[in-house]
Amino acid sequence: MTVKGSLYPTRLAVIAMGAGLPLSLILSLAFPSFWIIGVVWILGLLALILLDGFLATPLDKMEPEIKAARQLFHRYAG
Structure with a gap:
């Protein structure tokens, strides 16, 4: 599908990404085995931003x- 126009994230999405980044960094520094939570947070928010854009x-x-x-x-079967 192609869409005419641009996709801009909402203010809430930008705030959630900005707030989640330092929190996930602090969490991964305190508990190194939980580093994946930061990756899941970023990918989850990106998926929600794309879903919001399509909807x-x-x-x-x-x-x-x-x-x-x-x-x-x-x-050829021969």
Whole structure:
């Protein structure tokens, strides 16, 4: 799908990302085995920002784009 326009995160998303980054850094310094929580936090917020962008975009501004192979694999049995 292609969308005409730009995707900007909301203020809440920017604040959540900004607040989560130092908290995850402090947590990973205090407990090194919990470093993955920071990665999950960042990836989770990015997924929510993309989901918000797709849900907020009107359907008339989306253009479906299907790419298919020009030639399909054909095995010669002989």
